[in-house]
Amino acid sequence: MANDGVNDPVNAGRRKFLTATTAVVGAVGAGFVAVPFIKSWSPSTRAKLAGAPVVADISALQEGQRMILEWRGQPIWIVKRSQAILAALPGLDGRLRDPDSENAEQQPDYVLAENRQLRSIKPEISVLVGLCTHLGCAPEMVAEIRPEPYDAQWKGGYFCPCHKSRFDMAGRVFQDVPAPTNLVVPPHHYADDNTIVIGVDPQGGV
Numbered sequence: 001m002a003n004d005g006v007n008d009p010v011n012a013g014r015r016k017f018l019t020a021t022t023a024v025v026g027a028v029g030a031g032f033v034a035v036p037f038i039k040s041w042s043p044s045t046r047a048k049l050a051g052a053p054v055v056a057d058i059s060a061l062q063e064g065q066r067m068i069l070e071w072r073g074q075p076i077w078i079v080k081r082s083q084a085i086l087a088a089l090p091g092l093d094g095r096l097r098d099p100d101s102e103n104a105e106q107q108p109d110y111v112l113a114e115n116r117q118l119r120s121i122k123p124e125i126s127v128l129v130g131l132c133t134h135l136g137c138a139p140e141m142v143a144e145i146r147p148e149p150y151d152a153q154w155k156g157g158y159f160c161p162c163h164k165s166r167f168d169m170a171g172r173v174f175q176d177v178p179a180p181t182n183l184v185v186p187p188h189h190y191a192d193d194n195t196i197v198i199g200v201d202p203q204g205g206v
């Protein structure tokens with residue numbers, strides 16, 4: 001397995017971090033509750049400066065929930081999407097700026113291999129850098145399918161309050177908003193069914 005940057009020198013450190021990452025799972029319900037980004041859960045400063053990979057245990061992540069981690073100083077979102085959300089994504093293509101993710105800088109190619117609309121390795125699990133591609137604000141996750149003031153046909157997604165950019169639940173940007181590109185999908189892979197390693201792609205590269 002690739003070095004995950006958190007299991008040296010002792011496994012105890014890794015266990016501690018996995019526990020911490022599990023703890024960031026947030027509540028959902030009628031109103032989604034965003035989980036605050038807590039910097040103290042990041043790996044050691046030395047590992048962070050080196051851009052070390054970050055390991056996330058997603059076994060407790062439920063549909064509609066988001067886990068927030070830090071990798072290379074950026075917030076990383078891991079979101080478990082419902083079947084209803086996945087089913088709604090193709091219908092949005094005509095309203096998006098880059099529905100097929102043709103801008104290759106915004107994601108690694110392996111997240112497009114199975115389904116370009118989902119932008120993920122596993123259909124239900126979306127991994128994104130949580131920074132708006134306009135000027136870097138933190139978009140809000142609005143995961144419910146229901147009319148919103150900014151979009152009567154809202155199918156769930158991310159809304160940036162800074163200048164009203166909108167993205168769908170795959171991080172694909174809508175037309176006619178300031179953000180020029182889809183949200184970034186960071187390099188990542190699954191060490192096992194419930195363990196995501198952020199920062200290392202499936203072939204072991206970074």
Ligand code: FES
Pocket residue numbers: 132133134135136137160161162163164165178179
């Ligand atoms: S920073 Fe998000 S819309 Fe401007």
